[in-house]
Amino acid sequence: MTTAEFEHIIARSTAALGIEQPAKIGVALSGGADSVALLSAYVRLGYDVTALHCDFSLRGDESDGDRHFCEATAERLGAKLCQIKFDTQGERRSGESVEMVCRRLRYDWFESQAKALRLDYIALGHHCEDSIETMLLNLTRGSGPKGLSGISPMRGMYIRPMLGLSRSDIEGYLKSLGQSYRTDSTNLANDYRRNALRNILIPQLYEIIPTAQAGMLRTAEAMSHSACMISTYLRWCEERYVSGGKLDIDAMTRDVDDMRGTLYMLIPQVTGCEARMEIVDQILSEPGNRSSRLFPAGEGKMLELHRGELELYAEADDSESAITLEGDIQSPCGIRVTTVDFDEFARTPKSNDTMWLDGSAVGGAHEFSLRHWREGDRMRPFGAAGQRLISDIFSDLKMSRSDKNRALILTIDGKPLWIVGIRASNMYPVDENSKKIIKLQVI
Structure with missing residues (x-):
């Protein structure tokens, strides 16, 4: 793939998301190959970009090196740079993993920078193999079409214009520019499931089935279309069976053939709670019960079924x-x-x-x-x-x-x-x- 072809894909993907110049775009810049390639392409294409760098203070000299590299790269490209240094361990909440706290801090800061700098979008450097990793992780957790769609190219102000490109495409582009990048040493350790997938399982899968990547990307696209169709169906169900936050189970039972599957997907949408099949089965086993029943729904929440209507249980309040x-x-x-x-x-x-x-x-x-x-x-x-x-x-x-x-x-x-x-x-x-x-x- 030539330099021009790579940049054409970025421009085409950005335009396909409905984004036109002179949109102001923030680019999340870690110093890794993906983010450096995305920033370089946007600068060369003439977009109004601001690089956003987060230092999580977790890797000592390596974190400092990433910060200095991002400063030098932004200066060389002529891009504005905003950065922040977090006390990640000090910000960590009870029960929160390092990965979770970094994600929370990063996205909270992105939101604040978008407001302060009046950014229209924030671009993230995920590529097609990141999407495949997400798809496989969701598959092992037990997921439906939405989870098996991989990474969405756009969610709110966040855009991912490199999902049509591979890691090798990105590294080839940077090589053609003579542009260096940083490698996060923690990505080489297989302690995290995503790293183990990336470094061990997926390469072996490609070796056994050379067409696996293309096949999984086609599956993700098909699942994305299926998820859209299901979303349309669930909105129809909400309009028909939900009123005042209550789901009319009795009416649904009269009209809907696949009550088990529909309820499994509709409960999170209506109540914000997780839905487990065993709880769905318990709810559906109470068709004639007119008294109140409570069902666990994760994170200390409960669902209440009362006279054929299901809702998120409201706790008593002494205020x-x-x-x-x-x-x-x-x-x-x-x-x-x-x-x-x-x-x-x-x-x-x-x-x-x-x-x-x-x-x-x-x-x-x-x-x-x-x-x-x-x-x-x-x-x-x-x-x-x-x-x-x-x-x-x-x-x-x-x-x-x-x-x-x-x-x-x-x-x-x-x-x-x-x-x-x-x-x-x-x-x-x-x-x-x-x-x-x-x-x-x-x-």
């Missing part, structure tokens, strides 16, 4: 917020507070989203708060003969555990006044003699 009725309430929920006359009260249709108080009867100084319900909470619902446990009101309404935990209670001096948006008490009722009427409306 309490002091409020006043002097103006609109913004947090923890939006409530508009206004004062009206009896005529407006009389002509306004009544609903659970609105509570009306006789402001004159309220009188004096009171402490108002918004909190979640607690065991033993009681109130006298409007129109009822006596007080009732709020938990019994919830049961009458057939509310799920999550809905109960999400429900907010407006209290006056600690006493429940209104289950916000659900049921009002008859404390301070309005009548034709009310001089001041306070209207509370959920917004």
Whole structure:
């Protein structure tokens, strides 16, 4: 491949992503062959580029050497360079691997630089063999079409214009330019699974099956198309079966043939939780159960199935917020507070989203708060003969555990006044003699 052919592929791949000059592009520059080739090609093609270098302070003199090399390379190419030095070990969170913390720090910094420098895109130097490695890793973990598609050429502002090129193409291009590059010694160690794939398994696979690379790239492309089709189908399912974050399992069961596969793929999309087939099977084994069931969903999260609807379980919350009725309430929920006359009260249709108080009867100084319900909470619902446990009101309404935990209670001096948006008490009722009427409306 000639120098011109290599650069033509970069330009064509960039244009295929809908990117035209004078777009401002940041190039992640590690000093390795991939990033140096990408920066060189973009500079030679006349793009407005800024090199972005992260020093993770993990390899001592080698890290310092990478930094100095990137400075010299950017200067020689006439490219702007921004760089940062991280205390990676100091930034590491509990349970976070070195690989994970580096990824988090890198992408957080890229985001901040994109805003500060007004970059339109950030280009990453992944090539086709990186995509094959990702595909094989996902295959061993158990993955569907999306995972077997390899690396996406574009995700948000991140672009990967070298996925159509191989490592040998990149090294040949740099050789034609007389451009050197750095080699990260940790990439030569086979302690990490990706390195072992790159250095041991994939070369052996190519030796046994010389056409393996081309075949796997065709498979990745086919899986990418399949993933797009599945994504379209899942969006259709969401529009049809999801409302208010709840997935209508009963309706799906009536309409969908492959409930097991559809639910497996739809749960992460709707709830953000992982889906395991054994949990899907447990959910589907409860078709006639109307009571609440909780299912583990990874990372301490739970899924709740209640009366044929599945949702991410909402944990109970003991927080309490002091409020006043002097103006609109913004947090923890939006409530508009206004004062009206009896005529407006009389002509306004009544609903659970609105509570009306006789402001004159309220009188004096009171402490108002918004909190979640607690065991033993009681109130006298409007129109009822006596007080009732709020938990019994919830049961009458057939509310799920999550809905109960999400429900907010407006209290006056600690006493429940209104289950916000659900049921009002008859404390301070309005009548034709009310001089001041306070209207509370959920917004």
